Amino acid sequence: MMNKSKINSVLLIHFVSIVMVFESIFMLIAVILSYYYRETVAHKMLLAFGITAVSGILLNVLTHKTRHQEPNIRESFIIVSLGWIVMGLVGTIPYLLTGSIPTFTNAFFESFSGFTTTGSSILADIEALPKSVLFWRAETHWIGGMGIIVLVIAIMPFLKIHGIYLFYSEASSLDNDRISTRITKVARNLWFIYLGLTAVEVIMLVFGGMPLFDSVCHAFATVATGGFSTKNDSIAGYSPYIQYVIILFMLLSGTNFAVHFLMIKGRIRDAFRNEEFKVYLIIIFIITAALSLILFYQHPEYKFEHSMRNAFFQVVSIITATGFATADYLQWPEQAIGLIVLLMLIGASAGSTGGGVKVIRHVIAYKRLKQTFLEILYPNRVTIIRYNKQSIKDEFLRQIMTYIFVYYIFLFIGTIIMMFWTRDLPTSFGAVATSMAGIGPGFGTVGPVSNFLHLPGGAKYFLTFLMLIGRLEIYAVLVIFSRTFWRD
Structure with a gap:
């Protein structure tokens, strides 16, 4: 049963203030860079930092009496959703003040x-x-890749707050593998892996000739499976070496971080025995092989390595929801585009920074479907669904099947709603699918060589709502809209 104690609005504001203070710290780095490069917008970046930092500190001081209080389940759900919304709102300040994006809706x-x-x-x-x-x-x-809420949990001991409910609201992992018995150790282990992947990728990109600034920006986007590039043509203009490096780190970032932890501990066999990880790799390599052949036969003038690299890059980019591009896949044959759609619907691994439905849910859904057919054929046969050699409870199965059903209902209804703005099915489906899965490029007029600028304001706000729904795995947001949630 959900704890029905009264919601403490002051405590909510206190957690929001912590999020703002952390956000201002990251913003300060951008300010320092602005002065380093002697940019004309340096003072405006400083103002953006000042507004964020002062507001966060002021709110924190005004709500300091609640700093030792533990949020209940309801408050945790609100804090997570509210935290992301506040981050998005505060994040507009540098864009607006510098004039880089002059309108609030676009910012x-x-x-x-x-x-x-x-x-x-x-x-x-x-x-x-x-x-x-x-x-x-x-x-x-x-910041968003791992979730600033997890960052807050990592330093909770210093704030004398445990925050266990916050972690469970934010974390998307369905895996029963335990990285650590203590929630703070989990957060610290996750950030250790996150920082490690980022640092190693930066070094490898610099080694390949990419400037340090671009290397850091692309490493941030890769490890977070985000896809923002510093170049108009994304990754297409870089060398094959750099493209392969980014492929590697996209693949690693779309892997369950519990698997990374097993590898760090030297338990390589256990890591490769993880069912989701095995299926994740199999999907990537099978679809890469199929796309490579399709592209090679379409463009025989290109070497097979070129076709394979383009296919490999886009497969990993889409399934991990990173969204980098080396080619316009909308110009590929229809069979290839169909495989891209399939990858969008599959998603990355649970417990990773990737988005989508997640591989583990599809694996378990397949096993549940197989179980149903066996029960029809053999009514007296008792079948047990196992994942990583552990039996799965019926309640867990229902949750997974329900989640997949709800996800596709949102995808269907969202596409219909978007049609009122775009009047174009491929664009509507692509925009909704890419927003919910956190991919970036879609289809139609929002493909890999296009952008979302032309969409009406209402469509943009609707898509941002879908981004939140997808990022917090639907239920964490939907539960807030239920009547039961708000009853004391």
């Missing part, structure tokens, strides 16, 4: 797309932006 869309690691953009000329703004844009990915 909010870009900011929210960044923090939810969706990667959909309204910008036509990315390279025209000041470096400090580009860096802030990349930072929104990196």
Whole structure:
């Protein structure tokens, strides 16, 4: 039963203030860069930092009496959703003050797309932006990739708050593998892996000739599976080496972080025995092989390596919901586009920074479907569904099947709603699918070489809502809209 104690609004504001203070710290880095590059917008970036930091600190001081209180379940759901909304709102300040994105609707869309690691953009000329703004844009990915709520939990002991409900509201992992017995250790382990992947990718990109600034921005976007690039043509203009490096880190970032932890501990066999990880790799390599052959036969003038690299890059980019591009997949044959749609619906691994329905849910749904057919054929046979050699409870099965059903209902209804704005089915489906899965590019007029600028304001706000729904795995947001939730 959900705890029905009264919601403490002061406590909610206190947690929001913590989020704002952390956001201002990351914003300060962009300010320093702005002065380093002697940009004309440096003082405006400083003002953006000042507004965020002062507001956050002031709210924190005014609500300091609640800092030792533990949020209940209802408050945790509200804090998580409210935290993301506040991050998106505060994230607009650098865009608006510098004039990089002059209208609030577009600035909010870009900011929210960044923090939810969706990667959909309204910008036509990315390279025209000041470096400090580009860096802030990349930072929104990196902050959102793991979730600033998890960052807060990592330092909770210093604030004398445990925050266990916050972690369960934010974390998307369905895996029963336990990274650690203590929630704070879990958060610290996750951030250790997150920081490690980011640092190693930066080094490898710099080694490949990419400038340090671009390397950091692309590493932020890759590890967060976000997809914001510093270039108008995304990754297409970079060398094959750099493209392969980004493929590797997209693949790793779409992997359950529990698997990473097993590898760090030297338990390589256990890592590769993880069912979701095995299926995740099998899907990637089978569809890559199919796309490689399709592209090679379409363009025999290209070497097979070129076709394979384009296929491999887009497969990993889409399934992990990163959204980087090396080619316009809308120009590919219909069979290839069909495989891209399939990847959008599959999603990455649970417990990763990737989006979508997640591989584990599809694995278990397949096992449940197989069980149903066996029960029809053999009524007296008792079948047990196992995942990683552990039996799955019926309640857990119902939750997974319900989630998949609700996800596709949202996808269907969302597409119909978008049709009122776009009057175009491919664009509507692509915009909704990419927003819910956090991918970035879609189909129609929002494909990999297009952007979302032309969409009406109402459509943009609707898509940002879908980004939140997808980022928080539907239920964490929907529960807030139920009558039962608000009854004391």
